[in-house]
Amino acid sequence: MELENLRTALENRATALRSEKNLMIPGTASVSILARIERSIKWEIALAFAFAALCLLAIFFMDALSERVFLTLLLAYTILFLFRLRVILNKCRKATDSSGPVKNCIVETISVVTSFMHFYERLTTWFLPLVFIAAMVAAFIAEFARSGMSMHFPLFTILASLPLIAAWIWLMRRFSRWWLNRLYGKYLQMLSAQLTELTRDDSYP
């Protein structure tokens, strides 16, 4: 097939498909991966803000030191996540601005998806175990404050919990990797293959 034929055929194909649909700017009913990630991050930010506000309120109303320690830890953790979410959201917005060169767009998109995957992996791997540890520390502090120096140090409980926590972290890590790979792995692979293909002949004389 000559290129001229191809040009004509492409024009015909586009003309055949062209419909007289009303031209309007769509709302946010986007189905692409990036749009979904952006929406998901916005939800996470809203939830994290609400959660941080609740923690802050609770800190003022709680009397017990242990509860305050526990909530402060949670608050600090949430604020850290908020910063990270903000960074990913900015990256996502930059990647959806598709008026730059194709290569840059692919690189940005890969970067956003990878950041998002790493973030979620860390969140699911560490969040629940950390909250659990914080709760244990809080309980220990409360008990220590109540019974003073006469309290027996719960060495056995701590030793028994350690392998459980380690197994928990390991399982969460395996699960989140599998799940994220199932959702985004193919997409990342496809984009990486395109990037490789795009840059393949760059050093060709």
Next chain:
Amino acid sequence: MLSEKEFLSAIREHEKIIWKVISIYQTNSGDREDLRQEILLNAWKGSRNFRGEAKFSTWLYQVALNTAITFYKKDLRQNALREMQQQPDEQMDQPEMELLNKAINELSRVDKALVMLFLDDYSYAEIAVMMGITANNVAVKMNRIKSRLKQKALHDLNS
């Protein structure tokens, strides 16, 4: 920055670019509509940064190609199946169209972009800027695509 009215009027004038990109990248009518919406949305978002340094048609081409190349619906399994099946379009019953369909579908997403820009008379230097690669790289890739298409045409002629 373009107003909504100016933007829609400019899009209407260059709508054929969007349809060309859609026709080359999506074979399924449902996916085509999704891609069209995505291109329009991205173009509208990006129009805030459009300063008129490039022609509107070139800018729209860039947005449409970027969106099409990185477009992937979340329903990965279904999407992959659709791409594998490459269902022929109901409007493409002519033999020439079938040949074209086959030839185009065998190209990678990047090659499709290169072919489209080349057929729309963009120079290698312009294509290089739009793709973010060197003009030399564009030339090498275009030569490879041309010879592949020629081989395909010969093969189809013989068979």
